[in-house]
Amino acid sequence: MALTRCLPILLLVAMTATAGASEDRADFYVSKCYPPPTPTADNGGAFRGNLLYLLDALPTVAGPTGFASLSLQTAGSAVTDRALVRGLCFGGSAPKPCRRCLSNAGKKITEQCGDASRRAGFWDERCFLGYAEGANYSSAGADDDFGAVVFSGDTVPSPDIVSVRRLEALAQSLAPRAAKGSVATADATTPASKGVITAGNRTVRVLALCARDRAAADCASCLRDASLVVAKSWEVDGGAHGRVAAVLGSNCYLRFEISTPLLLIIRRMINDNPVLSASVAFLIVLVIGAVIIDGFARRTIKARNNNRNAAAATPALGMSGIKTMK
Structure with a gap:
């Protein structure tokens, strides 16, 4: 019957949906506000007006490509009134989520940094937004401090030291493609520690992205630093981290996503989640019962x-089949 064919699929879908709901998803933001380098005569009014105009325009401009850099200066005003805004959406975001992230970032960064800040940066797991005044643009463009290093998703053993070095090199090799404004990806296979639930070969997908206004050398430098940051995090305690490791910067984005065999992931989720275990047990009983009834x-x-x-195969006896005895 069709029911017994569908139940195993429903079982897998239910487990996947429950896993997605219980997965440790990163939900955070980081804001960094810097005071003005020099006081301004009008208390920043002209700069503030230019800044708000650019923050309002940035999501629409950046949405199609995931990046935009805008500037505006009032005619005849000082360079300190010139506002510059940059936005970078991470991981090849679609236009609509990119616009939404930058729009929310613009609201939060103006609320938290206020009129006093002449340079600021905002990061969350989806995008970066930064602004600066014209006289302070060079320091605003430098990626000397990353917004955040994030581990999220199912906990899996960290790669061994040999694999970490290979992943570092692979991440850095993506710089030429990332420098052209595209999302560069590559896959690698790494072993996991023996004796753990996710032991065995695992596929690691590496994704790299650079802001479109960075030169090739700057992109390579940013991705190199980002790969070293992740490697150091993996090596410090040598234990387990989230399945996804992401470095969120103002000039580049680097992501490592570890894939483990599906059955091992399901087994791990069942062991760690009593609600999921009960749901799976109920579905298994349902499947077995349906199979028995179907059989x-x-x-x-x-x-x-x-x-x-x-x-139908037995012939009916008629008069022709009766012999008359004489």
């Missing part, structure tokens, strides 16, 4: 059909 129904139908066929 009984099939045998009943088959027996009924056999009886009908046997009855």
